[in-house]
Amino acid sequence: MKPQDIVAGKSSLWIFGYGSLVWKPDFKYKRSKMGYIKGYKRRFWHGDSFHRGDDEMPGRVVTLIEEDDACTWGVAFEVTGSQVEESLKYLNVREAVRGGYLTRVVEFFPRGTNQSPVQALVYIATPDNPIYLGPASTEEIAAQIAVCKGKSGHNIEYLLRLAEFMRVSCPDVDDPHLFSIEAAVLTTMRPILLAG
Numbered sequence: 001m002k003p004q005d006i007v008a009g010k011s012s013l014w015i016f017g018y019g020s021l022v023w024k025p026d027f028k029y030k031r032s033k034m035g036y037i038k039g040y041k042r043r044f045w046h047g048d049s050f051h052r053g054d055d056e057m058p059g060r061v062v063t064l065i066e067e068d069d070a071c072t073w074g075v076a077f078e079v080t081g082s083q084v085e086e087s088l089k090y091l092n093v094r095e096a097v098r099g100g101y102l103t104r105v106v107e108f109f110p111r112g113t114n115q116s117p118v119q120a121l122v123y124i125a126t127p128d129n130p131i132y133l134g135p136a137s138t139e140e141i142a143a144q145i146a147v148c149k150g151k152s153g154h155n156i157e158y159l160l161r162l163a164e165f166m167r168v169s170c171p172d173v174d175d176p177h178l179f180s181i182e183a184a185v186l187t188t189m190r191p192i193l194l195a196g
C-alpha cells in the first residue's frame with residue numbers, strides 16, 4: 001500500500017514515531033499507543049542540517065534501516081477528522097522538507113494483549129537521501145552529537161530525550177545502539193560539565 005493510499009479520504013490515520021516524534025509530536029491527535037514495528041532497526045545514521053545541526057556541522061538523528069529480524073519500539077498516534085490533514089501538513093514540513101524523510105506504510109503492533117496490528121504511516125530517511133550519513137562507530141556518532149546544535153536545540157537533547165523515553169516507556173526493551181551512544185556522550189561530556 002502506498003502512503004497516499006493510506007491517507008486518501010481517511011477520517012482516521014495512525015502515524016508511527018520512533019525519534020523526536022515520541023517525545024515531541026507537536027500535532028493534535030486523538031490517542032496514542034506504545035508498540036513496535038517489525039523488519040526495521042533504529043539507527044543514528046541520518047544527518048540533520050536544520051533541527052539538530054547546520055550546513056557546516058550536520059547533527060545525527062535516527063532513521064529506520066531494513067533488517068528482517070529487527071523491531072523498533074515507539075509510539076503510534078491516531079489522528080482523526082481535521083487532525084489528519086493538519087498533522088500531515090505539519091509533518092511534511094518538519095520531516096520531509098526540513099528533515100529529508102520519506103513516508104512509508106508499516107504494520108504497527110500495539111503493546112498489550114488483544115491488540116490488533118494497524119497500518120501506520122512512518123517517516124524514514126533512506127540511504128539515497130542527500131544528508132544520509134550511514135554507519136559510524138559509537139564513539140564517532142557520540143563525538144558528532146556532542147558538538148552539534150540546530151534550530152530545534154542541541155543534538156545531545158535529541159539523544160537524551162529519546163533514551164529517557166525508551167527507559168521510562170519501554171523499560172523491558174534493550175536498545176544497545178541507542179544506550180551505547182548515550183553512555184559515550186555522557187562520558188565525553190562529564191569532565192567538561194564537572195570542570196565548569
Ligand SMILES: N[C@@H](CCC(=O)N[C@@H](CS)C(=O)NCC(=O)O)C(=O)O
Binds near residue numbers: 122123124
Ligand atoms: N521520523 C522519526 C524521526 C523524526 C525526527 O527525529 N525528525 C527530526 C527531523 S531531522 C525532527 O523532527 N526533529 C525535531 C527536533 O529535533 O526537535 C520519528 O518518527 O520520530
